Amino acid sequence: MELIAQYRSFGGWVKRYRHWSEILKCSMVFGIYLPPQAEHSNVPLLYWLSGLTCTDENFMQKAGAQRAASEHGIAIVCPDTSPRGCDLPDEDKDYDLGTGAGFYLNATQMPWAEHYKMYDYIKDELPRLLMEGFPLQDKSSISGHSMGGHGALVLGLSNPDQFESMSAFAPICCPSQCPWGIKAFSQYLGDDRNNWKKYDASTLIELTDKKLPLLIDQGMDDEFLTKQLKLDEFMERLKAVNYPVQVDRHDGYDHSYFFIASFIDKHISFHAKYLKTV
Amino acid sequence: MELIAQYRSFGGWVKRYRHWSEILKCSMVFGIYLPPQAEHSNVPLLYWLSGLTCTDENFMQKAGAQRAASEHGIAIVCPDTSPRGCDLPDEDKDYDLGTGAGFYLNATQMPWAEHYKMYDYIKDELPRLLMEGFPLQDKSSISGHSMGGHGALVLGLSNPDQFESMSAFAPICCPSQCPWGIKAFSQYLGDDRNNWKKYDASTLIELTDKKLPLLIDQGMDDEFLTKQLKLDEFMERLKAVNYPVQVDRHDGYDHSYFFIASFIDKHISFHAKYLKTV
Numbered sequence: 022m023e024l025i026a027q028y029r030s031f032g033g034w035v036k037r038y039r040h041w042s043e044i045l046k047c048s049m050v051f052g053i054y055l056p057p058q059a060e061h062s063n064v065p066l067l068y069w070l071s072g073l074t075c076t077d078e079n080f081m082q083k084a085g086a087q088r089a090a091s092e093h094g095i096a097i098v099c100p101d102t103s104p105r106g107c108d109l110p111d112e113d114k115d116y117d118l119g120t121g122a123g124f125y126l127n128a129t130q131m132p133w134a135e136h137y138k139m140y141d142y143i144k145d146e147l148p149r150l151l152m153e154g155f156p157l158q159d160k161s162s163i164s165g166h167s168m169g170g171h172g173a174l175v176l177g178l179s180n181p182d183q184f185e186s187m188s189a190f191a192p193i194c195c196p197s198q199c200p201w202g203i204k205a206f207s208q209y210l211g212d213d214r215n216n217w218k219k220y221d222a223s224t225l226i227e228l229t230d231k232k233l234p235l236l237i238d239q240g241m242d243d244e245f246l247t248k249q250l251k252l253d254e255f256m257e258r259l260k261a262v263n264y265p266v267q268v269d270r271h272d273g274y275d276h277s278y279f280f281i282a283s284f285i286d287k288h289i290s291f292h293a294k295y296l297k298t299v
Numbered sequence: 300m301e302l303i304a305q306y307r308s309f310g311g312w313v314k315r316y317r318h319w320s321e322i323l324k325c326s327m328v329f330g331i332y333l334p335p336q337a338e339h340s341n342v343p344l345l346y347w348l349s350g351l352t353c354t355d356e357n358f359m360q361k362a363g364a365q366r367a368a369s370e371h372g373i374a375i376v377c378p379d380t381s382p383r384g385c386d387l388p389d390e391d392k393d394y395d396l397g398t399g400a401g402f403y404l405n406a407t408q409m410p411w412a413e414h415y416k417m418y419d420y421i422k423d424e425l426p427r428l429l430m431e432g433f434p435l436q437d438k439s440s441i442s443g444h445s446m447g448g449h450g451a452l453v454l455g456l457s458n459p460d461q462f463e464s465m466s467a468f469a470p471i472c473c474p475s476q477c478p479w480g481i482k483a484f485s486q487y488l489g490d491d492r493n494n495w496k497k498y499d500a501s502t503l504i505e506l507t508d509k510k511l512p513l514l515i516d517q518g519m520d521d522e523f524l525t526k527q528l529k530l531d532e533f534m535e536r537l538k539a540v541n542y543p544v545q546v547d548r549h550d551g552y553d554h555s556y557f558f559i560a561s562f563i564d565k566h567i568s569f570h571a572k573y574l575k576t577v
Binding site: 083088240 | 306307308309310313365366549551552553560561564
């Protein structure tokens with residue numbers, strides 16, 4: 022791991038690292054916020070998964086999460102949203118496929134299959150790297166926005182023993198049923214929809230026994246709500262399996278980081294409740 | 300004024316407007332945060348002046364100021380840092396002259412003199428426009444960062460009846476004595492240094508009778524501190540005229556928005572004290 026930048030922030034540090042990923046077979050950058058408490062003890066960790074077109078930097082610069090993370094003594098890691106610079110054909114052509122659009126899954130189709138394994142990267146390689154390199158407790162939660170909200174739900178639902186809680190801002194709830202998800206899943210996973218199920222929160226929800234605490238915030242003026250996010254459809258599935266969830270809808274809020282910043286304190290507090298329990 | 304974007308934020312609104320500036324003779328964009336209180340009453344206003352290379356957007360997106368502004372019921376306006384698109388020779392050549400580098404002064408030298416009148420724009424035209432267009436009290440304070448910290452000090456010191464208080468993050472305190480300032484003042488104001496004095500906080504400080512409340516925050520790992528900002532030299536001048544000031548120095552903090560975000564709540568609270576007094 023090579024430290025490429027660091028900034029003092031709310032008594033702690035925002036640090037950016039570059040490392041070689043064995044799983045993704047490319048160089049990756051992530052950002053981590055280490056709260057002041059990390060200077061003298063191990064702290065729990067919140068994974069933040071960002072949305073389409075984002076890098077490791079958007080959340081760190083725009084969400085204003087460091088204030089609450091510093092108060093609660095929680096580290097936050099922001100991985101990138103896809104492999105980069107793999108020289109795949111058309112990897113930079115669309116904003117919703119390839120670079121910046123990894124969808125937190127393991128691709129099985131060429132040309133993506135060799136690099137696009139964001140699911141394994143977030144689930145296995147990054148945690149190992151972080152536990153080795155930083156003063157972290159073996160306790161983590163997961164959150165994200167839009168495509169990253171989808172990622173947080175899928176990772177959380179599939180690995181309820183790895184995370185204490187999960188949350189999402191404006192998540193893509195039913196990727197198998199929306200244009201973004203159908204395009205990405207077709208390309209990354211092929212046309213057999215049976216192979217899509219394990220990356221779709223709305224189908225995963227029926228397969229999980231252990232239920233994690235779950236919080237979702239959604240802006241009601243979000244331009245993507247009806248066509249891409251499909252929260253209502255997801256809520257029906259949650260209800261059908263009695264999955265406990267707190268969903269807060271907010272009039273006038275859109276899909277932007279201004280929306281995330283307005284409610285990030287609530288999410289940090291929510292996760293703190295489960296991360297700080299002894 | 301044309302509304303070009305709006306985002307709900309902490310119960311209020313971030314709005315961006317484009318308007319024709321009579322003073323600058325070009326089209327200008329500014330951002331304004333209207334707290335929830337502005338929906339039913341007039342609120343006081345904080346001017347935020349940004350630094351080199353910034354637009355109206357950096358502060359709104361990265362400082363995390365809306366939370367405290369919403370709590371205190373204070374509006375924040377973020378003007379741009381210079382005229383733009385005036386087709387002046389070399390206006391886009393350097394990051395520290397021309398576009399993004401207006402230095403909050405009235406240029407007297409060609410080719411700048413026709414457009415570069417940011418001092419009058421901030422002091423006269425923008426306040427008039429804002430008072431007409433928004434539910435604002437006739438009470439305002441001023442703050443800024445780096446070049447914008449210089450601007451806030453100069454505007455505040457020259458117009459103590461127009462503002463209730465002033466503050467700055469890492470301001471260029473003595474522009475006549477640092478490379479950024481010398482380059483800009485020479486080009487905008489000519490070589491006669493007598494004409495520089497009214498735009499240099501460290502000389503202005505001796506000319507003002509009415510003293511405004513003043514707060515300065517400075518990161519001690521700021522790469523520009525010694526060569527460009529010269530806080531110690533400014534402090535000597537302040538001391539010499541018994542100008543009351545609170546200066547807070549912070550080990551490890553740099554010149555970035557991570558520094559600003561870490562201490563913006565304190566600045567909002569500071570100004571609220573003077574803006575909210577009946």
